[in-house]
Amino acid sequence: MKDPIPESTVARLPRYLRCLSDIAVSEAKCSSEELAEAAGVNSAQIRKDFSYLGAYGTRGVGYDIADLSSQIRTVLGLTRTYPVVIVGAGNLGNALTNYGGFRAWGFEIVAVVDIDPNKVGQPVDGLTIEPMHDLVRIVDDNSIEIGIIATPASAAQTTVNRLADAGVTSILNLAPIILKAPDGVQIRRVDLSTELGILAYHRNT
Amino acid sequence: MKDPIPESTVARLPRYLRCLSDIAVSEAKCSSEELAEAAGVNSAQIRKDFSYLGAYGTRGVGYDIADLSSQIRTVLGLTRTYPVVIVGAGNLGNALTNYGGFRAWGFEIVAVVDIDPNKVGQPVDGLTIEPMHDLVRIVDDNSIEIGIIATPASAAQTTVNRLADAGVTSILNLAPIILKAPDGVQIRRVDLSTELGILAYHRNT
DNA sequence: TAGATTGTTAATCGATTAACAATC
DNA sequence: TAGATTGTTAATCGATTAACAATC
Numbered sequence: 001m002k003d004p005i006p007e008s009t010v011a012r013l014p015r016y017l018r019c020l021s022d023i024a025v026s027e028a029k030c031s032s033e034e035l036a037e038a039a040g041v042n043s044a045q046i047r048k049d050f051s052y053l054g055a056y057g058t059r060g061v062g063y064d065i066a067d068l069s070s071q072i073r074t075v076l077g078l079t080r081t082y083p084v085v086i087v088g089a090g091n092l093g094n095a096l097t098n099y100g101g102f103r104a105w106g107f108e109i110v111a112v113v114d115i116d117p118n119k120v121g122q123p124v125d126g127l128t129i130e131p132m133h134d135l136v137r138i139v140d141d142n143s144i145e146i147g148i149i150a151t152p153a154s155a156a157q158t159t160v161n162r163l164a165d166a167g168v169t170s171i172l173n174l175a176p177i178i179l180k181a182p183d184g185v186q187i188r189r190v191d192l193s194t195e196l197g198i199l200a201y202h203r204n205t
Numbered sequence: 206m207k208d209p210i211p212e213s214t215v216a217r218l219p220r221y222l223r224c225l226s227d228i229a230v231s232e233a234k235c236s237s238e239e240l241a242e243a244a245g246v247n248s249a250q251i252r253k254d255f256s257y258l259g260a261y262g263t264r265g266v267g268y269d270i271a272d273l274s275s276q277i278r279t280v281l282g283l284t285r286t287y288p289v290v291i292v293g294a295g296n297l298g299n300a301l302t303n304y305g306g307f308r309a310w311g312f313e314i315v316a317v318v319d320i321d322p323n324k325v326g327q328p329v330d331g332l333t334i335e336p337m338h339d340l341v342r343i344v345d346d347n348s349i350e351i352g353i354i355a356t357p358a359s360a361a362q363t364t365v366n367r368l369a370d371a372g373v374t375s376i377l378n379l380a381p382i383i384l385k386a387p388d389g390v391q392i393r394r395v396d397l398s399t400e401l402g403i404l405a406y407h408r409n410t
Numbered sequence: 411t412a413g414a415t416t417g418t419t420a421a422t423c424g425a426t427t428a429a430c431a432a433t434c
Numbered sequence: 435t436a437g438a439t440t441g442t443t444a445a446t447c448g449a450t451t452a453a454c455a456a457t458c
Contacts, residue, residue, distance in 0.1 A: 249453090
């Protein structure tokens with residue numbers, strides 16, 4: 001077991017988790033070869049990745065899927081619940097609030113805020129849209145550490161700053177813009193146009 | 206100018222495009238140092254990336270933003286329009302259909318299909334939800350090459366296969382599952398839970 | 411010309427993978 | 435024991451970056 005897990009390994013762990021839960025439907029154990037096939041990566045890669053976790057398989061047998069999944073969840077920090085706030089109650093924000101898939105990994109949308117007074121007070125999936133100026137209180141009350149930005153690009157940097165001021169330290173940005181992360185705040189970005197752009201590139205290559 | 210553009214470079218190009226359009230608001234030219242600052246990458250990285258494009262800056266001056274942006278768009282294949290079909294008219298699918306941001310890079314949602322007869326016929330952002338069994342005709346009629354999967358995970362592999370059969374060769378998968386790509390089809394995956402998982406990992410590190 | 415910044419090389423760094431001894 | 439598969443090393447591969455000559 002080596003200590004610092006490479007970023008590339010971390011990025012693959014959730015993928016392994018997904019594949020393992022598929023395989024678990026029919027089997028209790030699997031080999032690195034089998035998982036490699038399902039995840040589309042090299043089997044040596046998989047064994048190396050797992051060696052960082054201190055997760056031990058059994059030579060000649062393979063990995064116990066339940067054990068391994070549990071190890072991965074522990075390493076990623078998916079053994080607790082994370083309250084999440086969504087900023088921006090437009091189509092995308094509301095779609096995310098309605099999307100139940102976050103809960104399986106412990107992410108629970110506990111608040112949705114919007115700057116538009118006309119949206120404030122409206123219901124979304126059991127929650128009520130709250131005003132942006134209550135953000136500090138909302139983050140405080142719910143001990144929120146993670147925010148998702150579903151605002152237009154033009155409002156995204158302001159939103160980051162306000163989330164940071166309120167005490168949120170992890171942000172997932174869905175707005176199509178590169179943001180500056182305040183000190184102590186980490187931002188990940190998902191840009192669907194970028195993904196389509198990369199698809200387009202490969203079509204023409 | 207070397208020929209094969211590394212995948213890592215390709216993945217950064219859309220980011221540069223975003224940053225350049227921000228910078229273009231106030232300036233017509235920029236240096237690799239300035240863009241590096243905005244994009245959060247090393248300036249040598251940027252110059253190296255651009256050297257693959259055959260895009261030439263001017264020594265002592267920098268890069269012409271309009272020229273450079275146009276080069277990047279050309280390389281990525283963003284100089285034409287791509288008709289896109291969205292499969293799955295749930296919250297996410299409808300949010301994407303409503304989302305206007307794809308059009309700026311030439312991706313135009315021309316059809317939304319769903320398997321649920323109750324949804325078929327309903328309007329979404331000027332389109333009408335069409336039945337899944339018309340997929341081949343729809344893809345044909347609109348010369349669709351790109352599909353976005355916004356179905357539940359359980360329906361995603363079937364959807365890939367049907368899209369592939371219909372002639373779609375580029376797929377963006379938003380369902381939280383690892384899919385097998387049929388021959389000649391490329392799939393990119395965006396998994397928001399995975400992104401949150403990686404955020405969670407870094408919180409606890 | 412002097413200052414600035416590119417384009418490119420070469421060095422560094424890190425990630426992937428083949429190979430195989432260890433061992434179930 | 436024989437067969438299978440891990441865990442790990444060492445080799446390979448590719449990506450990043452420092453450095454600097456070229457040149458605007």
